[in-house]
Amino acid sequence: MQIKTTNEMKRLLTEYFQGFFPREGPAPKVAWCTSVGPAELLIALGYKVYYPENHGAMLGATRQANEHMGAANALGYSPDICSYLTSDVGAFLNHQTPLTKAYGIPSIPKPDVLVYNTNQCREVQDWFMFYARHFKVPAFGVIAPNMVDELGEAQVDYVASQFKDLAAVLGKVSGAKVDPERLAQAVELSRQTSVLWGEFLDFGKHTPAPMTFFDGCIQMAPAVVLRGTPAAVAYYRLLNDEMREHVKAGESAVKKEGVRLYWEGMPIWGKLRYFAETLGNMGANAVASTYCNSWVFDGFSASDPYRSLARAYTEIFINRSEAKKEELMAAMLAKFSIDGVIYHDAKTCPHNSNSRFGMPQRLSKATGIPHLIMNGDLCDLRCFSEEQTTTSLEAFVEQLQENKH
Numbered sequence: 377m378q379i380k381t382t383n384e385m386k387r388l389l390t391e392y393f394q395g396f397f398p399r400e401g402p403a404p405k406v407a408w409c410t411s412v413g414p415a416e417l418l419i420a421l422g423y424k425v426y427y428p429e430n431h432g433a434m435l436g437a438t439r440q441a442n443e444h445m446g447a448a449n450a451l452g453y454s455p456d457i458c459s460y461l462t463s464d465v466g467a468f469l470n471h472q473t474p475l476t477k478a479y480g481i482p483s484i485p486k487p488d489v490l491v492y493n494t495n496q497c498r499e500v501q502d503w504f505m506f507y508a509r510h511f512k513v514p515a516f517g518v519i520a521p522n523m524v525d526e527l528g529e530a531q532v533d534y535v536a537s538q539f540k541d542l543a544a545v546l547g548k549v550s551g552a553k554v555d556p557e558r559l560a561q562a563v564e565l566s567r568q569t570s571v572l573w574g575e576f577l578d579f580g581k582h583t584p585a586p587m588t589f590f591d592g593c594i595q596m597a598p599a600v601v602l603r604g605t606p607a608a609v610a611y612y613r614l615l616n617d618e619m620r621e622h623v624k625a626g627e628s629a630v631k632k633e634g635v636r637l638y639w640e641g642m643p644i645w646g647k648l649r650y651f652a653e654t655l656g657n658m659g660a661n662a663v664a665s666t667y668c669n670s671w672v673f674d675g676f677s678a679s680d681p682y683r684s685l686a687r688a689y690t691e692i693f694i695n696r697s698e699a700k701k702e703e704l705m706a707a708m709l710a711k712f713s714i715d716g717v718i719y720h721d722a723k724t725c726p727h728n729s730n731s732r733f734g735m736p737q738r739l740s741k742a743t744g745i746p747h748l749i750m751n752g753d754l755c756d757l758r759c760f761s762e763e764q765t766t767t768s769l770e771a772f773v774e775q776l777q778e779n780k781h
């Protein structure tokens with residue numbers, strides 16, 4: 377089953393990327409931002425926002441990452457750290473980008489300023505500092521409380537005050553002040569995007585499900601790079617209209633969906649098709665994931681922009697305590713009628729690998745839902761064996777089918 381609205385996404389993303397290099401008129405001021413950083417604030421300051429993690433994912437998806445990591449390793453960036461970072465920095469050192477072929481732009485856009493949030497990991501700080509040194513431009517960070525259990529008001533205040541300080545500093549750099557109306561509008565557009573993105577992911581509740589986790593990995597691009605803009609809202613309205621038609625027609629993303637899986641952890645970008653086909657051939661569908669769900673933010677509110685941004689970006693799954701993650705996961709497993717969980721232990725992203733401290737075992741015991749732990753990586757395909765994975769998946773899906781009978 378094909379999701380036809382994807383063609384519209386290609387047009388939108390082409391427009392987005394080409395907007396960094398306009399044929400006419402002045403070039404935009406460019407801010408680089410982490411994927412769960414305060415994009416709305418940057419939009420309100422008049423920046424066009426670029427996301428290096430999206431570039432890392434593209435390097436992985438086009439299987440170019442491994443060509444470039446060595447250049448970053450030679451500069452002292454270990455092969456064991458985030459392969460988004462090493463492939464992105466390596467590609468930059470090698471003067472290569474998949475954006476040229478995909479969207480016709482000559483290079484990645486040069487930053488005027490870089491803004492990161494350590495809500496996801498410390499790597500983003502080191503990553504952005506590399507470029508700050510190279511381009512001799514300022515980099516600013518929001519240092520989030522991490523491993524948050526219940527998010528308290530004091531924690532929200534702490535992050536909100538950093539966002540306010542950031543707005544003041546960025547204002548000095550750009551010579552522009554945050555326009556409160558524009559900020560409220562960007563937050564509202566992000567809220568709407570988030571609601572619509574959540575609606576899309578909820579189509580996975582249908583049996584059979586009309587989409588897979590791997591479709592979600594493709595469809596999430598506007599939620600990441602266009603949130604805070606009307607384009608993202610318009611896209612997900614269109615997409616969800618199409619998905620309603622697929623559900624009405626009883627269409628299934630995989631033939632004879634017999635087993636429903638949950639994908640925990642990062643995608644393996646260079647192997648999305650392999651997983652979609654391999655699981656599909658087994659009659660198994662990964663109908664939900666924590667990864668795609670990470671861009672569903674409950675906290676956005678245009679009436680209280682700074683505190684709501686602080687709340688939304690601090691309570692993300694990756695930034696929660698182990699106990700809170702288990703609680704959130706258990707709710708997702710019930711919501712999507714999951715038969716089994718695949719934990720991707722990503723070699724270079726311990727922050728988004730939740731299989732290393734006993735969580736799979738505890739959750740299986742609590743819910744009775746079996747799990748499989750699979751080794752791999754987001755970009756570095758040297759860490760992934762197709763043969764071993766196929767064997768493990770076959771045994772796992774067979775076990776789940778037997779359980780169901």
Ligand code: SF4
Nearest residue numbers: 458496497499725727
């Ligand atoms: S969360 Fe993981 S994949 Fe994302 S930037 Fe940090 S280390 Fe890299």
